Amino acid sequence: MNTDFINQIGLNHYLILAALLFTMGMAGVLLRRNVIVLLMSIELMLNSVNLTFVAFSKYLGLLDGHIIVFFVMTIAAAEAAVGLALAVTIFKRFREVNIRFFEHLKG
Amino acid sequence: MTADAFLFWFLAIVTLGSGLSVILLSNPIYSALSLAMTMVGISALFVTLNAYFIAGVQLIVYAGAVMVLFVMVIMLFDLKSDTVAFAKGKFTGALKVASVGLLAGLVVAAIDLSKGLIGVKDGENHLVALGDMEATKSLGRILFQKYVFGFEALGVLLLVIAVGAVSLARSKGGTHEH
Amino acid sequence: MNHSLLMALVILSPLIGFLINGFRYKRHSANVAGVIATIAIAISFVSSAILVTDLIAMPEESRRIAVKFFEWLVIDRLKIDAGFVVDQISAVMILIITGVGTLIHMYSIGYMHHDKGAAKYFAYLNLFIFNMLLLVLGDSLLVMFVGWEGVGLCSYLLIGFWFTDSEKAAAGMKAFITNRVGDAAFLLGMFLLFVTYGTLNFSELNALAPTVAESSWLGAVTLGTLFLFIGATGKSAQIPLYVWLPDAMAGPTPVSALIHAATMVTAGVYMIVRLNPLFIMAPNTMMVIAIIGAATVVFAATIGMTQWDIKKILAYSTVSQLGYMFLACGVGAFGAAMFHLMTHAFFKALMFLGSGSVIHAMHEEQDVRKMGGLKKYLPITHITFFLGWLAIIGMPPFAGFFSKDEILAYTFNSPMGSPILWAAGVLGATLTAFYMTRLMALTFWGKSRVSKDVHPHESPALMTIPLITLGVLSVIGGWIGVPHVLGEYLGHIPNVWEHWLHPLIKGIPGWQTLDHATEFALMGTSVGLALISAGIAYHFYVKAPDAPKKIAEKIKPIYNLVYNKYFVDEVYFGAIINPLVNLSRNIWYYIDVNFIDKMTYLAGDLARGMGSVIRSSQTGNVQQYAMYIGIGVVVALSFVIMR
Numbered sequence: 062m063n064t065d066f067i068n069q070i071g072l073n074h075y076l077i078l079a080a081l082l083f084t085m086g087m088a089g090v091l092l093r094r095n096v097i098v099l100l101m102s103i104e105l106m107l108n109s110v111n112l113t114f115v116a117f118s119k120y121l122g123l124l125d126g127h128i129i130v131f132f133v134m135t136i137a138a139a140e141a142a143v144g145l146a147l148a149v150t151i152f153k154r155f156r157e158v159n160i161r162f163f164e165h166l167k168g
Numbered sequence: 169m170t171a172d173a174f175l176f177w178f179l180a181i182v183t184l185g186s187g188l189s190v191i192l193l194s195n196p197i198y199s200a201l202s203l204a205m206t207m208v209g210i211s212a213l214f215v216t217l218n219a220y221f222i223a224g225v226q227l228i229v230y231a232g233a234v235m236v237l238f239v240m241v242i243m244l245f246d247l248k249s250d251t252v253a254f255a256k257g258k259f260t261g262a263l264k265v266a267s268v269g270l271l272a273g274l275v276v277a278a279i280d281l282s283k284g285l286i287g288v289k290d291g292e293n294h295l296v297a298l299g300d301m302e303a304t305k306s307l308g309r310i311l312f313q314k315y316v317f318g319f320e321a322l323g324v325l326l327l328v329i330a331v332g333a334v335s336l337a338r339s340k341g342g343t344h345e346h
Numbered sequence: 347m348n349h350s351l352l353m354a355l356v357i358l359s360p361l362i363g364f365l366i367n368g369f370r371y372k373r374h375s376a377n378v379a380g381v382i383a384t385i386a387i388a389i390s391f392v393s394s395a396i397l398v399t400d401l402i403a404m405p406e407e408s409r410r411i412a413v414k415f416f417e418w419l420v421i422d423r424l425k426i427d428a429g430f431v432v433d434q435i436s437a438v439m440i441l442i443i444t445g446v447g448t449l450i451h452m453y454s455i456g457y458m459h460h461d462k463g464a465a466k467y468f469a470y471l472n473l474f475i476f477n478m479l480l481l482v483l484g485d486s487l488l489v490m491f492v493g494w495e496g497v498g499l500c501s502y503l504l505i506g507f508w509f510t511d512s513e514k515a516a517a518g519m520k521a522f523i524t525n526r527v528g529d530a531a532f533l534l535g536m537f538l539l540f541v542t543y544g545t546l547n548f549s550e551l552n553a554l555a556p557t558v559a560e561s562s563w564l565g566a567v568t569l570g571t572l573f574l575f576i577g578a579t580g581k582s583a584q585i586p587l588y589v590w591l592p593d594a595m596a597g598p599t600p601v602s603a604l605i606h607a608a609t610m611v612t613a614g615v616y617m618i619v620r621l622n623p624l625f626i627m628a629p630n631t632m633m634v635i636a637i638i639g640a641a642t643v644v645f646a647a648t649i650g651m652t653q654w655d656i657k658k659i660l661a662y663s664t665v666s667q668l669g670y671m672f673l674a675c676g677v678g679a680f681g682a683a684m685f686h687l688m689t690h691a692f693f694k695a696l697m698f699l700g701s702g703s704v705i706h707a708m709h710e711e712q713d714v715r716k717m718g719g720l721k722k723y724l725p726i727t728h729i730t731f732f733l734g735w736l737a738i739i740g741m742p743p744f745a746g747f748f749s750k751d752e753i754l755a756y757t758f759n760s761p762m763g764s765p766i767l768w769a770a771g772v773l774g775a776t777l778t779a780f781y782m783t784r785l786m787a788l789t790f791w792g793k794s795r796v797s798k799d800v801h802p803h804e805s806p807a808l809m810t811i812p813l814i815t816l817g818v819l820s821v822i823g824g825w826i827g828v829p830h831v832l833g834e835y836l837g838h839i840p841n842v843w844e845h846w847l848h849p850l851i852k853g854i855p856g857w858q859t860l861d862h863a864t865e866f867a868l869m870g871t872s873v874g875l876a877l878i879s880a881g882i883a884y885h886f887y888v889k890a891p892d893a894p895k896k897i898a899e900k901i902k903p904i905y906n907l908v909y910n911k912y913f914v915d916e917v918y919f920g921a922i923i924n925p926l927v928n929l930s931r932n933i934w935y936y937i938d939v940n941f942i943d944k945m946t947y948l949a950g951d952l953a954r955g956m957g958s959v960i961r962s963s964q965t966g967n968v969q970q971y972a973m974y975i976g977i978g979v980v981v982a983l984s985f986v987i988m989r
Binding site: 067068069070073074075076077078080081082083084085086087088089091092093095097098100101102104105108111112115116118119124125127128130131132134135136137138139141142143145146147148149150152158 | 170172173176177180183184187188190191196199200203206207210213214217218219221222225226229230233234237238241242244245247261264265267268269271272275276279280303306307310311314315318322325326329330332333334336337339
């Protein structure tokens with residue numbers, strides 16, 4: 062059995078880990094009904110992307126990846142604030158935070 | 169197994185496990201706690217990548233501020249665990265799961281395929297040369313020189329978001345008649 | 347004073363009067379509006395009089411005051427100025443229009459006293475005078491056409507002035523639509539003349555007129571003048587487009603006097619006289635004009651004999667008298683046509699205003715069967731009406747005699763005329779004498795048939811002064827055109843009229859002077875016949891009131907035919923209007939509704955159908971949208987990997 066995969070931790074390990082986290086987040090976005098859990102799943106996806114940035118940054122020797130991570134975090138915090146504000150208004154109106162209350166834009 | 173490898177595997181399992189519980193647990197407060205766990209795990213992974221400053225920010229911003237926000241909102245709403253946690257759908261649900269799985273497979277395959285394209289070999293560590301403080305210093309230098317415009321734009325964005333979030337939360341909810 | 351300033355005053359003061367009354371028509375009472383309107387026309391009249399005085403002072407050969415205000419249109423070859431001309435012909439017209447117009451405005455103050463919309467009425471009346479002045483003063487066909495359309499519009503507005511009565515509103519529309527038929531032909535004539543001569547200016551057109559008469563029917567001059575003449579039949583109520591004029595009597599009576607007797611209906615005659623050098627070179631057109639004129643004379647006169655409505659009788663009389671003018675034009679006697687136009691304006695305006703006075707006194711009663719013996723209640727109206735009657739039946743020395751006998755003499759003698767046309771003219775005169783005497787007898791003479799609860803009273807001075815003025819004009823108006831024969835015997839009275847118009851009227855080719863004996867014989871015949879028929883009518887309607895009924899019984903079919911106006915309206919409805927309406931309705935239904943509308947609906951339905959197919963994807967479900975993104979990423983990634 063080739064133990065390199067287990068012993069030699071490299072870029073691919075991080076990338077695959079990030080990809081799995083990302084798909085988890087995406088599954089959460091697609092499947093959950095609670096708006097707050099939905100927002101958490103989005104945070105999960107953003108975090109997995111951050112992980113790839115940092116990993117690339119290390120293995121390519123460039124600090125720019127860290128800067129992008131920095132920006133993504135800011136955006137994520139902002140997005141969480143707006144998303145939660147929306148959830149608050151929805152909750153105020155319907156006393157529930159189900160995603161189906163966002164369906165007013167139906168064609 | 170080296171200490172590095174062990175650390176990585178340990179953190180990977182913790183992160184994936186808590187990530188899974190975020191989307192599988194039906195009580196939102198548990199999901200939030202799992203997410204906090206995931207954040208901490210990712211922060212630790214940043215440390216293994218020598219990104220100490222980012223790891224700290226991750227802990228402060230995510231595990232601190234954002235998670236507090238989530239938990240506070242959940243408690244404010246006094247949410248019980250969802251009776252039906254997952255969105256219903258006759259075939260869309262299956263389609264969603266399938267597309268997620270397919271995406272996971274494709275991403276892994278893509279990473280595998282692109283192994284040769286990225287000009288680095290596994291195990292080489294380029295940032296090792298820089299000391300901890302050196303890395304943070306140069307990070308600040310890049311941020312305030314090369315990316316200063318983006319930085320300022322983000323500042324404006326945050327202001328707008330703060331105002332927008334407050335006005336949204338104050339509104340009666342929606343433009344439609346009650 | 348400066349000529350262009352005077353010209354501007356003549357034309358613009360009615361327009362200003364119109365604007366003042368038009369903008370404040372809800373506030374001005376009949377008196378205020380009437381005074382404003384009358385002053386506006388009076389200013390115009392005084393300015394016209396000064397202009398004409400200046401014109402007379404000019405040397406005979408160059409009598410012409412032309413004023414160009416600005417260049418109106420320049421389109422390639424077409425150059426039209428806002429230019430106005432006072433010459434011998436238009437001088438007469440503007441004096442008639444503004445002079446008679448002033449009198450009628452004055453009369454209207456009394457007549458419209460109780461009407462709520464009086465200010466609107468005066469505004470329309472002023473607008474009419476403005477357009478009529480444009481028509482006669484314009485130096486080109488296009489400027490004339492502007493006025494031509496304008497007077498048509500005002501005529502429509504005034505006929506339908508009491509539009510709450512749907513019959514009156516319909517009469518207005520009928521006048522307008524019938525006029526449009528003529529106007530279309532007028533336009534065609536204008537196009538043809540422009541294409542042929544490259545100008546629409548009257549003096550240029552007249553100068554370019556061919557020197558040799560055009561014998562073909564399809565020549566440019568013949569066709570152009572024919573089209574213009576059809577336009578004239580519309581405006582001047584000749585066969586076949588006369589049908590609107592009797593209905594036009596629905597308007598207020600002063601309007602009938604001004605528009606439908608004195609001024610607008612003579613526009614066609616004026617236009618032909620204006621272009622006489624052109625018309626005389628188209629003998630075929632002239633023949634058509636003469637025949638139509640003569641036919642109209644007799645045709646309208648017969649209908650007039652059977653009508654009971656005082657205004658309808660006068661309306662048919664107007665049609666008949668206009669026929670005389672066209673007859674005169676048709677035989678080349680343009681001067682005589684203008685002369686009759688003028689005298690007719692005096693006595694017919696007088697008779698209409700007189701009838702208005704009668705109607706006013708009778709409390710809106712127009713049926714002569716309910717009148718009679720009004721002589722003693724309405725002395726002034728009676729005397730003035732009597733003068734008008736003498737003038738229209740052609741008693742010497744009243745105005746109508748001179749003009750009508752000049753026309754008849756020309757018709758008899760002109761190479762373009764013929765004894766048959768003359769006979770028609772004399773027949774018309776005889777019939778005119780009959781129905782006019784009948785009108786007099788039924789209205790003013792004989793026993794009173796007025797119902798008990800109507801108390802006739804003489805009209806106020808505002809209404810009688812115009813009557814008296816026009817009465818005087820009807821008496822003396824003819825003396826400016828005394829025929830040569832009479833002039834010689836009565837101590838060398840010159841024919842001022844002929845002399846005045848001479849520079850602008852082309853002589854009739856092949857004209858030979860008539861010997862005195864024949865001319866006297868002609869006069870004697872028509873006057874004698876008119877006297878006899880007037881006598882018969884007097885006998886019938888005053889001495890033996892039962893006789894007409896008996897005669898009508900005996901010739902019942904003919905009487906009914908004439909009484910129903912030869913069923914012309916019915917024929918028009920059956921042959922032209924209804925088929926056209928049906929055709930339009932069918933086109934509307936089958937082409938517009940069933941084809942064009944459906945096509946547009948089809949386009950709309952197509953878009954909507956396609957939209958509804960795609961719409962189902964817009965569920966509003968955010969997660970579904972996210973799934974689409976996911977599927978998109980999967981497809982894109984697999985494309986990258988499988989490549």
